[in-house]
Amino acid sequence: MIQAKEYVRPSSLEEAYQLCRRRSSVVAGGMMWLKMENIQKQTIIDLSGLGLAGIEEDEEQFRIGAMTTLRMLETHPGLNQEFDGIFRECTRHIVGVQFRNGATVGGSIYGRFGFSDILTCLLALDAYVELYYGGVMPLAQFAAIPRSITERNILVRILIKKDGRRAAYRTVRRASTDFPLLACCVAKKGGQWQISLGARPQRAKAVVISENEESCGAEGWEEQEAIRIAKEGVKAFSFGSNLRGSGEYRRVLAELLIRRLARQLQGQGEAGSGMGSGREQSKNGTMTESDQSRKEDNRR
Amino acid sequence: MKIQFQLNGKPVQAEIQPDTILLDLVRKMGCKSVKRGCETSNCGLCTVWMDEKPVLSCSVLAARAEGRRITTLEGLEKEAQEAGRYLAEEGGEQCGFCSPGFLMNVLAMERELDSPDEEEIKEYLAGNLCRCSGYMSQLRAVKRYLNRRKEG
Ligand SMILES: Cc1cc2nc3c(=O)[nH]c(=O)nc-3n(C[C@H](O)[C@H](O)[C@H](O)COP(=O)(O)OP(=O)(O)OC[C@H]3O[C@@H](n4cnc5c(N)ncnc54)[C@H](O)[C@@H]3O)c2cc1C
């Protein structure tokens, strides 16, 4: 249990930042993770008085305040419309509705947990983070920095450009609300595929693979292309073992997930598919292992 | 430090420590329906509403209740009794330890979702663990409760 002698709810980011520079303080997002840590601090800095819980949308981008809850991402019509329902898909298996009404996007990204569904999803969208000290930087860059170096800063917002990309998301879990055994997000923009894999079990990262234009149009080329992308894709990642599964198992699953998500995106075409497809995808979006082996059996 | 908030519709004041957890505060204030079933934000037994949204009171600082509306099962007596009756009839209440948190989430779901189907019900209630029932009796009870007007 976390213990503290003082509670402060700053009314400006500058105040929050000055307080958080002290080693004896700790920043509280949704508290879901923090409350399990056995730490004693002088001051808890509560960011809930800064108006950072909300999603702003304009023609060009989404600006997501750090205190926006996972449930707000899950149920936001604009975000899910723009990105084919992946925000619903990447949040809906995280513990439960009550949990997601508490956990924040800021805490999720700042924590840079290896198992993070949110990090996996946002990396495929080329999102940016806005830090109080240091300004805006690509999420991929932020995610690669060890926590100790970025300590003592405030994550203010996540920014996502509306660049017309399509995206699809899937995880494999041992039980529906457990941590993911593997998380996969695939996006397509013009002739570029972007593949993000998390829970390998290492932190998520993303790679870009160019479409093979020459193959375009020949019979069965889409399936061939999806197979190629999946094979190329997994080569760019390392996979490790933990209690949930072995590295080899993860590698096999990763190839399968990438292929399926690529097929799904090819099916949708390039533009506007909206909420409808998002919902459909999410109704059967996550495979549990038994589903998966059943599906494989059906093929044989 | 002192905070003011609404507890089950009534304005209240409380003296708390900076690190007091909401669950411990509401229990101290007499709302004994709120239970702690885990140490890992995972079981849903501690569910209360904050401004009508279900949250895990074991993971919320009491200081965050300042100015907010907190609702526990004690504040929803009539509804809770009615939903609880279906739970008992279907055998969904064994040791009963999980029931208050479960009912709080069922009642929140009823307010938030419009005629949810079975998949939607399961998804909404997935964060409420029960060691006894195996969930089938709970699911039957929830479906009957949501359809009670048709059932007559
Ligand atoms: C039981 C359990 C199961 C989970 N399962 C999953 C899962 O399946 N998939 C998944 O993706 N995630 C999962 N998570 C992680 C969860 O979704 C959140 O990412 C996590 O709880 C952190 O978010 P929070 O808002 O609670 O942050 P907190 O616990 O408040 O903070 C986490 C860390 O980030 C810092 N911090 C928070 N906000 C900021 C900010 N704005 N600026 C700077 N620093 C900040 C805090 O100081 C702390 O170090 C799980 C967590 C728990 C406890």
Ligand code: FES
């Ligand atoms: S006591 Fe288990 S989730 Fe709160």
Ligand code: FES
């Ligand atoms: S009835 Fe015993 S835990 Fe649910």
